[in-house]
Amino acid sequence: MDDQNKNLILATVLSFVVIVVWFLLFPPPEATQDPNAVTASESTQAEEAAPMTPTAQQATTTTAPSAAAPTVQADEPAPRLQIDTPRLSGSINLRGGRLDDLKLKDYLTDLDADATQVTVLRPETERDPFYALYGWIPVSGVDAAAVPGEDALWTVQGDGQLTPETPVVLTWDNGAGLVFTRTISVDQDYMFSVSQGVENTTQGTVSLRPYALLRRHGIPSDLKKFFVLHEGLVRMSDGELEEAKYDKIEDFDTDDREGVPAERIEVAESGWIGFTDHYWMSTIIPQAGFRSTAKYFPGRAIFQTDAVLPALEVPAGATASSDSRLFAGAKEWETIRTYQNDEGVTRFLDAIDWGWFFFLTKPIFAVLHWLNSHIGNMGWSIIALTILLKAILFPLAYKSYASMAKMRELQPEMEKLKEKAGDDRQAMQKGMMELYKKEKVNPASGCLPILLQIPIFFSLYKVIFVTLELRHAPWVGWIRDLSAPDPSSILNLFGLLPFAAPDPESFIAILSLGVLPILLGISMWLQQKLNPAPTDPTQQMIFAWMPWVFMFMLGNFASGLVLYWITNNTITFIQQYAIMRSHGFKPDVFGNIRKSFSRKKKAEGK
Numbered sequence: 001m002d003d004q005n006k007n008l009i010l011a012t013v014l015s016f017v018v019i020v021v022w023f024l025l026f027p028p029p030e031a032t033q034d035p036n037a038v039t040a041s042e043s044t045q046a047e048e049a050a051p052m053t054p055t056a057q058q059a060t061t062t063t064a065p066s067a068a069a070p071t072v073q074a075d076e077p078a079p080r081l082q083i084d085t086p087r088l089s090g091s092i093n094l095r096g097g098r099l100d101d102l103k104l105k106d107y108l109t110d111l112d113a114d115a116t117q118v119t120v121l122r123p124e125t126e127r128d129p130f131y132a133l134y135g136w137i138p139v140s141g142v143d144a145a146a147v148p149g150e151d152a153l154w155t156v157q158g159d160g161q162l163t164p165e166t167p168v169v170l171t172w173d174n175g176a177g178l179v180f181t182r183t184i185s186v187d188q189d190y191m192f193s194v195s196q197g198v199e200n201t202t203q204g205t206v207s208l209r210p211y212a213l214l215r216r217h218g219i220p221s222d223l224k225k226f227f228v229l230h231e232g233l234v235r236m237s238d239g240e241l242e243e244a245k246y247d248k249i250e251d252f253d254t255d256d257r258e259g260v261p262a263e264r265i266e267v268a269e270s271g272w273i274g275f276t277d278h279y280w281m282s283t284i285i286p287q288a289g290f291r292s293t294a295k296y297f298p299g300r301a302i303f304q305t306d307a308v309l310p311a312l313e314v315p316a317g318a319t320a321s322s323d324s325r326l327f328a329g330a331k332e333w334e335t336i337r338t339y340q341n342d343e344g345v346t347r348f349l350d351a352i353d354w355g356w357f358f359f360l361t362k363p364i365f366a367v368l369h370w371l372n373s374h375i376g377n378m379g380w381s382i383i384a385l386t387i388l389l390k391a392i393l394f395p396l397a398y399k400s401y402a403s404m405a406k407m408r409e410l411q412p413e414m415e416k417l418k419e420k421a422g423d424d425r426q427a428m429q430k431g432m433m434e435l436y437k438k439e440k441v442n443p444a445s446g447c448l449p450i451l452l453q454i455p456i457f458f459s460l461y462k463v464i465f466v467t468l469e470l471r472h473a474p475w476v477g478w479i480r481d482l483s484a485p486d487p488s489s490i491l492n493l494f495g496l497l498p499f500a501a502p503d504p505e506s507f508i509a510i511l512s513l514g515v516l517p518i519l520l521g522i523s524m525w526l527q528q529k530l531n532p533a534p535t536d537p538t539q540q541m542i543f544a545w546m547p548w549v550f551m552f553m554l555g556n557f558a559s560g561l562v563l564y565w566i567t568n569n570t571i572t573f574i575q576q577y578a579i580m581r582s583h584g585f586k587p588d589v590f591g592n593i594r595k596s597f598s599r600k601k602k603a604e605g606k
Contacts, residue, residue, distance in 0.1 A: 078153065081170075083162045085186055088329070092162065093123060093131075096150040097170050097182055099192070100124070100131030102328055104280075111472060111480055120280050120328050129217040130275075132282065132326055134182060134196055134210070139311050141206035148172045148180055164188050177202035181321075190329025191339065197321035200314040210322040211308040212284045214274050218301045219246045224278055228465055230353040233294050233305065234283070235273035237265045241350050249296045249303055265292040270346045273305045276331070279468045281351055285325040331468050333369055353466050360459035365467055372469070378482050379475025382560050386567040393452060394575070401576045405583035406441050453568070464560040475563070478515070482560035486514025513555050516562040521551030523569035530576055530587040 078095035083102065090102040100123040108115035122130050136147040148154070154170040162168045167185035174180070181197040196210045223231055223246070233244040244252075266289070273292045274283030284307040291308040312320040327339070331352050340348035354361045367388065371381040390397070413435055421428035435441075464470050470483040478488050488494045489512040524547035554562055580587055 081156055081160050081162060081168060083186070085162075085164050086188055087190065088186070089117070090121070092168075092170075092184070094154045094156070094170070096133060096152060097148075097154040097172075098131050098133050098150075099326065099328070100129075104330055107279075107330060108472075118280065118330075120282060124217065128220050128222075130215070130220075130282070132212065132214050132284070132328070134194060134212050136180070136196070136198070137209040137211060137308065139207035139209055141202075141204050142178065142208065146174045146176055146178055147208065148174070154182065162186055178206065189335050190327055191343075192326040192328065193323065194326060195321050195323045197319060198312070198314055199319045200316055203316050205313060205315045207311050207313050209308055209311045210324075211306060212286070212324050212326070213304055213306045214282055214284060216275055216303040219303075220277065222277075226465075228355065228462060229278060231277055232275065233273075233303075234276040234281070234351055235265075235271065235292055235294070235305070236347055236350070237267045237271045237292055238269055239346060241347065243353075244294065246303060249294060250298070252294065252296055267292050270344075272327075272345065272348070273307055274327070275303070275305065276351060276353070278466070279331055279471055280329065281331050282326070282328040283351065285327060285345055287323045287325070333365065333467065333469060353462075355459075355462045355466075357455055357459045357462065360455060361462050364456075364459050365463045365469075368463065369469065377475065378470060378473035378560070379479065379563060382482070382564050383567050386564050387571065389456060390568065390571045390575070396452065397572075397575055398579055401579035402583050403441055404576075405580040405585040406439065409583075409585065410435060410439060410441065457565075460564055461558075461561050464558045464564075470558075470560055473560075475559070479559050482563070483558050485556045486516040486559050486562065488514040490514075490518070511552075513551065514559075516559055516566065517551050517555040520554060520562055520566050520569070521547045523566050523573070524550055527569050527573050527576075529593050530573065530580070 078093050080091035080093055080101070083090040083092065087105050088102060089105055090099075092098070093100050100121050102121035103117040103119050105117060107118040109118055120130075121132065122128055124131075133150065135149070138144055138147055152172055154172050157169040157171060159166070160168065162184060164185075164187055167183055170182040170184070172180045172182075177200065179199040179201070181195075181199070183195040183197070185193045187193075194212065198206075198208065200206055220231070225231075230243050230245065232246045233242070233249055235242050267286075268289050271290070271292060272283045272285040273294070274281065276283075284305065286307050286309055289310065291306070293306040293308070295304045295306070296302070297304070307324065309322050309324070312322060314320045325345075327345075329335075333349070333352065336348050336351060339345045349362075364385070368378075368381055368385050371384045371388075372378050375381050375384060414432065417428060417431040417435065421431060464483060471481070473482045474480045475482055478494075479486065491512050494515060528543055528547065554565070577587055
């Protein structure tokens with residue numbers, strides 16, 4: 001076997017390994033538990049160690065009733081405060097003053113005509129409850145009944161609609177000398193600012209710790225469960241990023257109090273904590289140091305993240321306040337980068353799951369985003385990015401293809417060595433090494449571009465899969481979502497026959513090839529024809545089947561990734577053809593195609 005064919009086989013095997021490993025790492029989504037089973041309302045245990053530790057006894061506890069602090073039973077509808085911004089809609093539940101209803105105006109659940117707006121936060125009465133709560137922990141001079149609990153009914157000052165131009169102020173009077181306020185504002189995107197205040201009209205000093213938390217009932221029903229994607233806890237603590245999937249949160253160590261983790265993080269300067277989904281995220285961002293905690297309550301399958309701020313000493317007749325922010329929205333690269341660079345949210349871009357190859361995925365996406373800002377279409381931007389990457393790697397490609405052309409020139413010399421050495425493999429190898437040294441040819445140089453393509457392939461797959469900017473991004477015609485597989489199907493002649501393509505999750509979907517996977521197979525097949533088929537029958541069979549195996553295996557990959565691979569193969573074909581011709585070797589593409597068909601006819605004749 002000559003070294004050029006060895007390189008080709010090695011390249012094929014490496015590519016095959018990439019695809020096989022990818023399928024092992026990214027299995028189809030598994031069924032998740034029904035989160036609707038959890039609908040009971042949990043309340044606050046007023047103690048410093050744990051601001052939220054719901055128990056069966058506490059589930060029926062409400063704040064002590066008074067004229068100034070009315071309470072509402074859980075089965076009664078609570079009044080709501082509307083939220084209306086250019087990008088958000090929803091409401092604030094005045095029972096507990098919780099943010100539990102938030103939708104994204106710019107994003108739909110899918111591309112169907114009846115699609116609804118994406119929901120980020122949901123109340124307890126709906127599927128997948130997920131909401132933000134704020135409150136106070138008594139430290140000294142006040143007991144738990146004197147602070148607003150989860151079921152306390154807050155009142156609104158003013159007209160009662162939250163917009164970027166009109167912040168709202170909620171108040172709660174405990175009837176015993178403490179008046180609590182909560183001032184909420186929101187910007188043009190996804191950031192809420194919450195200022196928690198207290199006025200002390202008693203005769204003594206009180207000490208309280210404000211807190212903010214995010215509570216999620218059950219594992220989200222739309223959890224992807226892909227190895228390549230992180231969904232679950234995400235927090236930054238003084239520059240240290242931590243991620244934990246929901247199954248890991250369930251295994252967090254706890255002490256003797258239900259749901260109170262033994263391990264906590266004291267954030268000295270800056271950080272944030274919350275939950276991240278595929279494309280959406282909700283995080284609490286305190287303005288100063290805080291105690292960061294993640295919890296799981298197994299009895300009710302509740303996941304929770306807390307940010308407990310430093311205690312406030314409030315003398316008689318004085319007021320005090322504490323500020324924090326809440327991000328609840330889409331993980332848009334540009335928006336999050338603005339919060340990081342202009343508004344001081346430490347390493348906020350790391351909330352996007354860049355993966356192990358972050359040193360590649362970050363710059364690759366930055367370039368892709370820049371190209372899209374000028375081109376205006378993500379599909380053409382992917383093609384432009386591929387051309388740019390091939391241009392960067394061109395010096396290596398040139399050296400590789402030049403070496404391949406040189407080795408073609410040495411074929412007669414190599415054949416003579418084989419005849420001379422006979423069955424003496426050691427003599428054959430020694431003679432070939434001397435020939436390579438004499439002619440200054442490196443047979444391994446052809447593998448380097450392939451090896452460099454592997455991390456680029458992984459990184460681009462990660463970028464296409466996790467970044468919001470590729471979601472529902474159209475290219476041309478039938479490609480309406482570059483983050484999804486090609487929706488066309490050869491089984492219905494690409495829409496000419498009057499029935500739909502099979503469901504992508506069905507077994508038969510592997511036979512439902514779209515236009516892009518077929519073009520991918522053809523591009524790989526043509527790339528093979530730059531070189532004559534190897535003489536060994538086993539090698540011939542591997543090379544003959546490999547493009548079509550890849551075509552089927554990649555049929556359900558994201559259209560954006562298949563588009564990248566087609567473009568890459570096309571550019572590689574052009575580069576290799578041009579470089580080999582410039583070094584005196586003219587690839588006989590059409591001749592190699594004819595020979596491949598003639599071999600098939602001979603094999604059939606036998």
